[in-house]
Amino acid sequence: MIKISLVDDDPSDRSFLHSLVSGSFEKTGIAVEISEFESAEDFLSVFEPEIFDLCFLDIYMKKMNGMDAARQIRELDPELAIVFLTSSADYVYEGYEVQALRYLTKPPVPEKVHAVIDQFLAQTVLKNRRLAVSSGKQNYEVPYGKILYIMSVGNNIELHLKDTCIRLSARHTFTKTIEPLLQDFRFISCARGVVVNLAHVKALEKDRFLMDNGAPIPISRRQYAAVNDAYIDFQFEHML
Structure with a gap:
């Protein structure tokens, strides 16, 4: 069941x-529950993390505008997909701050709404992808989206998340571990024994990626041109 909220003061x-x-959603066969709210204040009064999937x-x-409401929402729930409805482009750049899924110009065009739903469902699939790994006696199912990069260090394989690093058990091989990741458009090999998640790249420099946790990840000179092209394509197709 997908739970959706519509927040608009015009009935x-x-x-x-x-x-x-x-x-x-009728075309997808997926069950939905749609709740309507006539103000941001009404919505925030009942809002709790993970109650809604799409807003x-x-x-x-x-009263309170949608951008201010979105900032409060993000403090509580970083995962909620937010689609802004607007008659002006004034707040477009502020939308990056709250990681808006999309903007829709009012009145919304049916084709644009369908495209937003398709994008939301595609992202939902991506969020559900997980990498099964083990470290010592502990097993993990790590969401792809939380992986910043993975690298081979000596005889070890390190899986780096934002605030932690999982050192994989010896039974893992680097080739087998990265195989499913490289079938996902977010991941790319940038040097021998190094795979990065492009969604977590903050900047591309002349010989390295700067990740959003501040870590510098080397790019091999031989692969730089291909890596640069892949990063630019990723930005245009999946971030802009």
Whole structure:
């Protein structure tokens, strides 16, 4: 069951969007529960992390605007997919701050709503991908999205997350461990024994990636041109 919230102070706009969203999901066969809220304050009064999967949030409302509401939402739930509804491009750049999934211009066009639903469902699939590994006697199922990079260090394999590193058991081989990752568009080999998650790259420098946790990851001179092209493609296709 996908739980969706529509936050808009215009009843007719909410009703129209409700029909478009429910129609989009009918085509997928996925069950949904859609809740409507006439203000950001009403929504925040009942909001708790992980209650909703997707939120359509109007930016221009009479009291609290949608961008301020989104900032409060992000403090509680970094995973909720937020789609802004707007009649102006004034807040587009601020949307990066709260990691908005998409902007929809009001009144929304059915094809655009369908595209947003498709994008949301694709991201949901990505969030559910996990890498099964073990360290000592402990088994882990690590979400792909939480992996920053993986590298071979001597006889060891290190799986680096934002705030921790998992050193894999000796039964793991680097080739077998990275095989499923390299079938995911987010991951790329940038040097011998090094695979990075492009979604966690903060900057590409002349001989290295700078990851969003501050770690510098080397790029082999031989692979730099191909890595640079892959990074640019990733930005245009999946981040912009």
